[in-house]
Amino acid sequence: MSSSDKTVKVTLVAVAQPYIKGVNDAAGATSKLGKDLDAVGTRGKGMEASLGGAGAALKGVAAAGAALAGTALVALLRDSVRAAGDLEQSVGGVDAVFQDTATAIHTFGKESAEAVGLSRNEFNQLITVTGAMLKNKGLEDFTTKSLDLVKVGADLAAQFGGSTAQAVDALNAAMRGESDPIEKYGISLNEAAIKAELASKGLGNLTGSALEQAKAQARIDLVMRQSADAMGAFGREAGTLQGQQQRLNAEWENAKAEIGGALLPALTQVVGLMRSG
Secondary structure (H helix, E strand, O other): OOHHHHHHHHHHHHHHHHHHHHHHHOOHHHHHHHHHHHHHHHHOOOHHHHOOOHHHHHHHHHHHHHHHOOHHHHHHHHHHHHHHHHHHHHHHHHHHHHHHHHHHHHHHHOOHHHHHOOOHHHHHHHHHHHHHHHHHOOOOOHHHHHHHHHHHHHHHHHHHOOOHHHHHHHHHHHHOOOOOHHHHHOOOOOHHHHHHHHHHOOOOOOOHHHHHHHHHHHHHHHHHHHOHHHOOHHHHOOOOHHHHHHHHHHHHHHHHHHHHHHHHHHHHHHHHHHHHO
16 A cells, blocks of 8 residues: 555544544534545545545535534434444344345335334344244244234234334244233233143144244244234224324334435445554
8 A cells, every 4th residue: 555545544534533423422523524524635636536435425425414514414314324234234134044035034124114014124123033933943934934923913013002013022922932921912822822732733742842843833823813803903004193103103214224324335434444544
C-alpha cells in the first residue's frame, strides 16, 4: 500500500468514527461527517475508488442528514441499520436450521407481514426456534410442521387476543413440554393428555429418543385438533383495527430493514477498515 493510500485510509477511519458513534446519540455527527468527508476528498481523490463506493455512500447519507438536521433522521438511520443487521442474522439462522428447505421459509417470510402479521425478521427468529426443536426431535418434514405452527399461532392470536409472536412463543413453549403458556389459547397439552394421545396410537411403551419424537408429534396433533375452531381467524380478522395494526407494524419493520440494508455494505466496509487499521 502506498503512503498516499495509507493516508487516505487513516483519514477515513478518523472521520468515520464520529459518525459511527453519533448515529446512536446525536444528529450533529451526521453533519460533521459530511464536512469531514469533503475535507478528505481534497486530500485523497482516490478514496471512493479504493473503497468501492463506500465513501460516496456515507457522504450521501451525511448530506441528507445535514439537510434535514433533525434527531428523527438519526433515529431512523440508527433503527434501520439495526433492523437490517438483525434481519441479516436471522436469515443466517434460517439457513443454518432449515438448510435444503430454507427457500420455503424465506419465500413465506417475504409475505409474513400480510400472512401472519410478523415482520420478516420476527418471523425468522420465531420459526428458527420452532424448526430447531422439531428437527432435534427427529420429526420428518419439520419445515412444513414449523410453518403450520406459525400459521396456527396467528389464528390463535386473532381469536383469543394478543400478537402472533406471543402465540407462537406459547406454541414453542408447548413443543418444549411447557403446557401452561398455551392454555390461555384454550389448548390443553398436559402430561395426561400426551400420554392418552400416545396410548391411542399404540405408542405408550416407547422409550428414549423414540418417545421424545412421538411426544413432539402428539403435541402437534393435539394443537391442530384443539385449535380447529380458530383456523382461518387471522384472515377473517384482517379488516379489524388489531389486524390492520399488526400488519402495519410488521410492514414498517420490513421497511426499516430495507432502508438499513442499503447502508449496511458501506458501514460494514468502514468498520472493517477501522478494525484492520
